Amino acid sequence: MTQQESGGLAVGLRAYLAVSSLVNLATWVLLLLPNFLQQRGWSSQDTGWAVGVYFSVNLIAQLLAGEIADRRGSIKTALVGVGLGIGAGLCYVLAHFWTWLVIPGRILHGAGTGLVSAGVLIQLTDSVPLRRKGQVIGYFGLPGFVMIGLGPSLSEWLFYRWGYEASFVLVLVAFAAMAWLVARLPRSLIGSSRPRPGFAVVFKASFVRLRNILAFSVFFGLCGSAWNGFLAPAVRHLGAGAVSAFGFGYAVGAVMTRLGFSHRLDSQGRRLVGIGTLLPYGAALALIPHALAPWNLLLLGLVCGMGHGIFYPSLSSLAAERFHPLYPGQGMSLYVSASALGYFLGPPLWGALIDKSGYGLVFAVAGALLTIATAVFVVGESAGDRATNAVD
Numbered sequence: 011m012t013q014q015e016s017g018g019l020a021v022g023l024r025a026y027l028a029v030s031s032l033v034n035l036a037t038w039v040l041l042l043l044p045n046f047l048q049q050r051g052w053s054s055q056d057t058g059w060a061v062g063v064y065f066s067v068n069l070i071a072q073l074l075a076g077e078i079a080d081r082r083g084s085i086k087t088a089l090v091g092v093g094l095g096i097g098a099g100l101c102y103v104l105a106h107f108w109t110w111l112v113i114p115g116r117i118l119h120g121a122g123t124g125l126v127s128a129g130v131l132i133q134l135t136d137s138v139p140l141r142r143k144g145q146v147i148g149y150f151g152l153p154g155f156v157m158i159g160l161g162p163s164l165s166e167w168l169f170y171r172w173g174y175e176a177s178f179v180l181v182l183v184a185f186a187a188m189a190w191l192v193a194r195l196p197r198s199l200i201g202s203s204r205p206r207p208g209f210a211v212v213f214k215a216s217f218v219r220l221r222n223i224l225a226f227s228v229f230f231g232l233c234g235s236a237w238n239g240f241l242a243p244a245v246r247h248l249g250a251g252a253v254s255a256f257g258f259g260y261a262v263g264a265v266m267t268r269l270g271f272s273h274r275l276d277s278q279g280r281r282l283v284g285i286g287t288l289l290p291y292g293a294a295l296a297l298i299p300h301a302l303a304p305w306n307l308l309l310l311g312l313v314c315g316m317g318h319g320i321f322y323p324s325l326s327s328l329a330a331e332r333f334h335p336l337y338p339g340q341g342m343s344l345y346v347s348a349s350a351l352g353y354f355l356g357p358p359l360w361g362a363l364i365d366k367s368g369y370g371l372v373f374a375v376a377g378a379l380l381t382i383a384t385a386v387f388v389v390g391e392s393a394g395d396r397a398t399n400a401v402d
Contacts, residue, residue: 025191025192025194025195026130026134026195027153028153028191029088029126029130029188029191029192030127030130030153030154031153031154031156031157032184032185032187032188032191033123033126033127033154033184033188034153034154034156034157034158034161035157035160035161035164035180035184036095036099036119036123036180036181036184036185037123037157037161038157038158038160038161038162038165038257039161039162039164039165039168039177039180039181039184040102040165040177040178040181041161041162041165041238041241041242041253041257042162042165042166042169042174042177042242042253043060043061043112043174043177044057044061044239044240044242044243045174045242045243045246046174047060047109047112048243050109052109053361053365054240054243054361054362054364054365055358055361055362055364055365056361057239057357057361058239058240058356058357058358058359058360058361058362058364059357059358059361060112060113060116061116061235061238061239061357061361062235062239062353062354062355062356062357062358063113063116063117063120063354064116064117064119064120064123064353064354065120065231065235065350065351065352065353065354065357066120066350066351066354067116067117067120067121067124068120068121068123068124068347068350068353068354069124069347069350069351069354070121070124071091071120071121071122071123071124071125071128072124072125072127072128072346072347072350073344073347075087075091075124075125075128075129075132078090078125078129079128079129079132084129084130084132085129085192085195086129087125087128087129087132088125088126088129088130088192088195089129089189089192089193090125091121091122091123091124091125091126091127091129092122092126092185092188092189092192093122093189094118094119094121094122094125095118095119095122095123095126095181095184095185095188096122096182096185096186096189097118097122098115098116098117098118098119098122098181098185099115099178099179099181099182099183099184099185099186100115100182101114101115101118102115102119102178102181102182103175103178103179103182105178106174106175106178119181122185124347124350126188126192127346128346128347130192130195131346155260155261155264155265155268155315155318155319156261156265157261158257158260158261158264158315159257159258159259159260159261159262160257160261161257162253162254162256162257162258163254163257163258164177164180165177165253166250166251166253166254168180170250217344219332220329220332220344220345222387222390222391223325223328223329223332223345223348224344224345224348225348226325226383226384226387227325227345227348227349227352228348228349228351228352228355229352229379229380229383230288230321230349230352230380230383231348231349231350231351231352231353231354231355231356232352232353232355232356232376232379233292233295233352233356233376233377233379233380233383234349234352234353234356234376234380235352235353235354235355235356235357235360235376236295236356236360236372236373236376237256237295237298237314237373237376238353238357239356239357239360239361240357240360240361240364240369240372241253241256241298243369244298244299244369244373245298245299245301245307248301248303248304248307251304252301252304252307253307254304255304255305255307255308255311256298256307256308256310256311257311258308258311259307259308259309259310259311259312259313259314259315260311260312260314260315260318261311261315262312262315263311263312263313263314263315263316263317263318263319264315264316264318264319265315265319266315266316266319267287267315267316267317267319267320268319268320268322268323280324281324281325281327281328282324282388282391282392283324284320284321284323284324285321285324285325285384285387285388286384286388287316287317287320287321288317288318288321288380288381288384289317289381289384289385290313290316290317291313291314291317291318291321291380292376292377292378292379292380292381292384293313293377293381294310294311294313294314294317294377295310295314295373295376295377295380296373296374296376296377296378297310297373297377298310298373299368299369299370299373300370326345328391329345356376360372360376363375
């Protein structure tokens, strides 16, 4: 590799991580959005729909992103997403005057994030061998965990200084910066001209190989959406710093485990142990509404972050080995979009339950479901692995 090629690769890697950081910053800086909507008179269920619609569109966008990227190119896919994200930022800013614009803003935001994330990640994973794909997926998500810590803190600081609208402006700025970064990625904008089978054929071939992983990812998204959508109102009684404390703990735990253990996930057994760390995550999730001080949330966030930090690369490694060799883009899209389905279904359901029974029951149910789903998946995969070894 020439010195020029090495420099281009270094620039590309920095750009990939910067895009991941900005995508996640634009998401987590809106963690106080439920408070904004409830202040404008929206019910918890209405707020849940506003939170969830982002993930429904994000799901569709990521499913289509694999097909679009395989046909037209990953960078073109990401650039379209950036344009949609800029439109989302404008809607958020104008929601100061017309609150209903939050809904089209969430739709555009979900679509833009889905296309940018999937397009850039597909391009990145295409450049590494199969055995490294899961690890690369994990490291690509690492800046996202940093933003879980930075985003809520920044959101609270902006709110107390300038109001909710400052976070909306930041979303617009983040996508504008993404436009510059994605355009600089050292990749061709020309897509493949190879003839390809129809979407239904590709989808079925990829789904069959990934169905257990996809089902588990849906449950993770469903349960995680409880705190993603309703953390801010659930701990509002603790005052300033509560949301930031949870986000900071989550980020520290996730980064710590991601850097410390993700490179050791080289066997089925170790990966299943990593996935099993979601068991304490479920317990911590159930305790969130019962926190008595911000430092309680810091510890709960730390536990959740540690579980997420080791779970995601573990599951990603299993998924990468099951991507259909002819349709890796579609396999990637299915995998990264499965949790989005759970994140879409969760907020309206949790919101309706909150209106009737309060936050305590919602977080308790979410924690219990996550614990059960994790146990079923780990036991099922372990049994399947033992059966395969016995046959061999």
